[in-house]
Amino acid sequence: MARIIWGLATSHVPSIGAAMDNGKTADDYWKPLFDGYEPARRWMAEHTPDVAVVVYNDHANAVDLDQVPAFAIGTADRYPVADEGWGRRPVPPVTGAPELSEHLVRELIDDSFDITTYHRLDVDHGLTVPLSVYCPEPGQAWPCAVVPLLVNVIQYPQPTAARCLALGKALGRAIRSFPQDISVAVFGTGGMSHQLAGARAGLINTGFDRMFLDAIEHDPEKLAALTREDYIREAGTEGIELIMWLVMRGALSDTITRVHETYHVPASNTAAGLALFEDLGDREGAPA
Amino acid sequence: MTEARDNYLLDVAASRRGYAINRLCGSLKDPENRRRFSEDEAAYCDAYGLSEEQKKAILERDWTGMLELGASIFYTFKLAMLDQKSMQYLGGVFTGMSTEEFMAAMRSGGRNFG
Numbered sequence: 450m451a452r453i454i455w456g457l458a459t460s461h462v463p464s465i466g467a468a469m470d471n472g473k474t475a476d477d478y479w480k481p482l483f484d485g486y487e488p489a490r491r492w493m494a495e496h497t498p499d500v501a502v503v504v505y506n507d508h509a510n511a512v513d514l515d516q517v518p519a520f521a522i523g524t525a526d527r528y529p530v531a532d533e534g535w536g537r538r539p540v541p542p543v544t545g546a547p548e549l550s551e552h553l554v555r556e557l558i559d560d561s562f563d564i565t566t567y568h569r570l571d572v573d574h575g576l577t578v579p580l581s582v583y584c585p586e587p588g589q590a591w592p593c594a595v596v597p598l599l600v601n602v603i604q605y606p607q608p609t610a611a612r613c614l615a616l617g618k619a620l621g622r623a624i625r626s627f628p629q630d631i632s633v634a635v636f637g638t639g640g641m642s643h644q645l646a647g648a649r650a651g652l653i654n655t656g657f658d659r660m661f662l663d664a665i666e667h668d669p670e671k672l673a674a675l676t677r678e679d680y681i682r683e684a685g686t687e688g689i690e691l692i693m694w695l696v697m698r699g700a701l702s703d704t705i706t707r708v709h710e711t712y713h714v715p716a717s718n719t720a721a722g723l724a725l726f727e728d729l730g731d732r733e734g735a736p737a
Numbered sequence: 738m739t740e741a742r743d744n745y746l747l748d749v750a751a752s753r754r755g756y757a758i759n760r761l762c763g764s765l766k767d768p769e770n771r772r773r774f775s776e777d778e779a780a781y782c783d784a785y786g787l788s789e790e791q792k793k794a795i796l797e798r799d800w801t802g803m804l805e806l807g808a809s810i811f812y813t814f815k816l817a818m819l820d821q822k823s824m825q826y827l828g829g830v831f832t833g834m835s836t837e838e839f840m841a842a843m844r845s846g847g848r849n850f851g
Contacts, residue, residue: 464824478844509811510761510807514752534766534815590798603811605748642847645824646810648743651839653847686746715843718824 454498454634455708456701457489458665458694458724459582461505461638463574464717469581470539482721486582489725492708493583493637494725498634500546501583502553502596502624504696505638506603508533511567511672517604518565522557523572523597524550531571540577541587546594549627553596556608556623562616570599577692579638593634602639602690607677611699613692614673617699622698637697639690640685641712643683643719649685651679653720658685658712661691662724666707669698687719694724700728739801739829747809755807758795761785762812765819774819800830 465482468474474483510531512518516560528543550566559566576597584592599619601607608616617635624633641661644652664671673695680689708725715721740746745751752759763783766769774781782792791811793832794802796822803813818826842848 504797509759509809509815510766513763514756514759514809517752532766532768534771535818603747603809604752605746645814645827646741646804646833647745648741649848650741650828650851651842651848652850654849655846681746714847718828718843718847720847 451624451629451631451633452620453624453700453702453728454496454632455493455728456495456635456697456705456726457579457583458635458637458697458722459579460640460716460719460721460723461575461578462716462719462721464572464579465579465721466538466578469585476517482713482716483713485713486723489711489723490583490585491710492725494693498593499631500549500594500596501580501634501636502620502700503576503579503636503638504598504600504693505579505636506600506690508575508603510573510574511571512599514604517601518599519601519608520562521565521567521599522550522554523570523599524554525570527596528570528572530577531573533573537554538574538577540581541590543572543576543580543591544594546596548629549624549631550596552587552627553620553623556626557616557619558572560619560623562619567597567599570597575638579636583636598696598705600696601692602692603679607689607692609677610675610680610692610695611673614669614699617696620696620735621702623701624707635697635700637694639693640688641691641720641722642685642688644685645687647686651718652685653714654683654685654688655714655720658720658722661694662710662712662722665694665698665724666705666726669695699725701728704730705726739799739805741801741804745804753807755809757786758791758803758806758808759786759812761787761795762808762816769789770820800827822849
């Protein structure tokens with residue numbers, strides 16, 4: 450059976466990818482953030498999963514406003530890197546895990562999560578930046594296959610935080626019932642506090658972000674109880690992306706340990722956060 | 738230029754109201770569309786069915802006006818990038834700051850609303 454070995458929560462701001470693509474990670478502006486990533490990257494490099502399930506949102510690239518699925522899963526063999534209007538990121542195309550995708554779609558629908566499927570999906574910075582945070586120098590290919598899981602965080606009303614946590618729990622059950630002996634990592638991406646448009650542009654709420662970074666480990670139910678209005682007020686209109694961290698957290702077992710955490714302001718107009726958890730509950734030989 | 742409110746939300750009503758403007762901005766991810774837009778912006782706006790108000794906001798680069806008309810920042814950002822304007826530039830526009838002032842505010846920990 451498949452095992453979940455770790456979960457990574459990370460911001461997915463495009464400029465973090467651009468800093469890597471343009472060799473700026475040692476600049477004064479970026480160095481503190483990338484230094485903060487280093488211990489997590491070293492640990493993850495020693496714990497390569499077979500597949501990463503990446504929970505993210507598209508930003509007007511593969512998904513437009515004609516149809517807005519609340520939750521969707523990519524089911525393709527391969528996901529091209531999107532041209533978001535300024536050229537494709539110079540990173541490898543993403544290899545899919547279609548058998549796992551098919552299994553997850555079936556299990557989640559049987560678990561009353563009516564998932565939209567994408568057979569064709571150009572993946573944008575929401576997915577590729579987290580892969581680069583995990584693996585800064587992939588060479589010709591990423592170290593693992595990927596199942597993209599998309600959440601609508603752009604058009605209001607977004608799924609509730611509680612629904613995201615519940616989806617994560619169902620996702621965890623679905624992964625663990627996949628009848629192949631593979632290891633899986635789950636990425637929850639986006640956040641932390643940020644507001645891009647309007648008079649509150651540039652909003653950073655460090656108090657809320659610090660609370661969230663702690664509670665995502667110890668008390669995700671508290672975060673799931675927040676309304677979308679709470680997220681928008683406290684973390685900004687785009688800070689509501691944090692609900693995607695709850696999908697990741699829900700997929701992990703109750704027995705996790707925090708490997709590393711980092712928090713830095715600013716990355717572009719946002720607060721960048723990272724939290725990495727090892728999932729001990731699914732470790733071979735661990736008590737059930 | 739329009740003064741920004743603090744509560745823009747792309748709800749279903751805004752999405753309907755801003756459909757044409759968002760569709761136009763989204764189309765700019767395609768290099769051929771960027772070329773056609775730059776050749777004749779007004780004609781491109783007409784081809785995408787923008788209202789006169791929306792067309793004016795696009796042609797004048799009234800970034801806040803676009804929000805008022807139902808635009809989403811993720812869409813209008815593609816137009817900004819075509820103009821080689823950054824998200825920090827837009828942040829400055831929305832808050833009445835220069836790009837440099839806005840960047841300095843971010844570097845000093847962002848804008849705190851208590």
